[in-house]
Every structure is written in structure tokens, then in C-alpha cells.
Amino acid sequence: MTLYTTTPSPLGELLLAGEESDGAFALASVTVPDQRRGAVVLPHWRRDPVPFKEALSQLEAYFAGELKQFDLPLAPVGTPFRRRVWQALDEVPYGSTTTYRRLSEAAGSPGAVRAVGGAVGANPLLVIRACHRVIGSDGTLTGYAGGLDRKRSLLTIEGALLV
CATH class of the missing domain: 3.30.160 (Double Stranded RNA Binding Domain)
Known part of the structure; x- marks a missing residue:
């Protein structure tokens, strides 16, 4: 249910x-x-x-800035590829960022940067599964389903962006 x-x-x-x-x-x-x-x-x-x-x-x-890693039972629905990308997302540490290219390599699909971007965009667990930590290769904030202002806020909470 x-x-x-x-x-x-x-x-x-x-x-x-x-x-x-x-x-x-x-x-x-x-x-x-x-x-x-x-x-x-x-x-x-x-x-x-x-x-x-x-x-x-x-x-x-x-x-509140007091928790750096969530520890909850999760049941997201997604294809095996998406789940592999989401698992790689879970490895990006609090307070840091990665690029779509590095994430595609970590997910075992180095040639699938666009597909990885699609999987990141389909992440059903915003905040919990930190897709906000993925940025463009030039360091710009790109592609967040919740909007770039929210992405900026989350990265600021984590200290990955200075205000």
C-alpha cells in the first residue's frame, strides 16, 4: 500500500x-x-x-546542517540502469560535487553521459539521494528537477557553494 x-x-x-x-x-x-x-x-x-x-x-x-548521510530503507522504482546511476549518486560525499561525466564513469557507463543525465533527472528521492551534487563539467549548476534555486540552496547547506 x-x-x-x-x-x-x-x-x-x-x-x-x-x-x-x-x-x-x-x-x-x-x-x-x-x-x-x-x-x-x-x-x-x-x-x-x-x-x-x-x-x-x-x-x-x-x-539544520546536522546530518550528512541519510540512513533510511528506500524503495525507488527505476530501470536497472537508473538504479545503477542512483547507486553511484549515493557515493558522492556530502559537501562535494561531481560532474555528469564522472558519474557516468562511476556508474560503469562512461559513454552514456546523456543517459546518466536522464537517470539523474528521474531520481524520485530528491534531497535523500543527492542528485543536487551533480553539476556541469564547467562547474555550472545545471539540470535539477526541483529547480536551480533549490539546487543552489542544498549545495549551500552542504557547504559545497559559498553564498
């Missing part, structure tokens, strides 16, 4: 969705307002903040 909740954040109200199955719960998406290809609440989803307690606590600590 798909459960969801919302929470205020410095990025706007976040929509969190997750899957509950056989008593276990895993986070499937974190969406910001007006996000390209962001999740929308469907009629069969049930609002229930209780299973999100740990995710909400970790997000609050992250935005």
Missing part, C-alpha cells in the same frame, strides 16, 4: 511517499512543489505520517 505525508522545508512543502508491505516500510519518493515529473497523490494512497517519522527526523536534521 502506498502511504504519504507532507512536511514543510526550506525548499517548500515536501511530499513523501512510501510503500508498506508485510509490516515493512520503505521510502519511495520525496518531491518538491512544481517538480518536473514529481509524484502526485493518487486517490488510492493513504495519508499516514507515522511510518515517515524517521525520514522526517532525518530531513529536519539535514536542513
Whole structure:
């Protein structure tokens, strides 16, 4: 069953969705307002903040600058290629950035920079899975589904950008 909740954040109200199955719960998406290809609440989803307690606590600590790595059960839906790219994203340390080219190499697909960019753009777990840490090869902020202002904010929280 798909459960969801919302929470205020410095990025706007976040929509969190997750899957509950056989008593276990895993986070499937974190969406910001007006996000390209962001999740929308469907009629069969049930609002229930209780299973999100740990995710909400970790997000609050992250935005306060007190958490550098999330530790949550995740259940994002994606192709094997996208999942490989997302796994490579998980290896980009807090407070640092990488390029799409370096990420494509880390994901084992050095010739697939555009496809890697598509996988990064399809990341359903904004903030949690740090696609905001991927920048253009010339150092510019590019391609964030939540908008470049939010990307800039997240990188500033992490100290990867100076204001």
C-alpha cells in the first residue's frame, strides 16, 4: 500500500511517499512543489505520517546542517540502469560535487553521459539521494528537477557553494 505525508522545508512543502508491505516500510519518493515529473497523490494512497517519522527526523536534521548521510530503507522504482546511476549518486560525499561525466564513469557507463543525465533527472528521492551534487563539467549548476534555486540552496547547506 502506498502511504504519504507532507512536511514543510526550506525548499517548500515536501511530499513523501512510501510503500508498506508485510509490516515493512520503505521510502519511495520525496518531491518538491512544481517538480518536473514529481509524484502526485493518487486517490488510492493513504495519508499516514507515522511510518515517515524517521525520514522526517532525518530531513529536519539535514536542513539544520546536522546530518550528512541519510540512513533510511528506500524503495525507488527505476530501470536497472537508473538504479545503477542512483547507486553511484549515493557515493558522492556530502559537501562535494561531481560532474555528469564522472558519474557516468562511476556508474560503469562512461559513454552514456546523456543517459546518466536522464537517470539523474528521474531520481524520485530528491534531497535523500543527492542528485543536487551533480553539476556541469564547467562547474555550472545545471539540470535539477526541483529547480536551480533549490539546487543552489542544498549545495549551500552542504557547504559545497559559498553564498
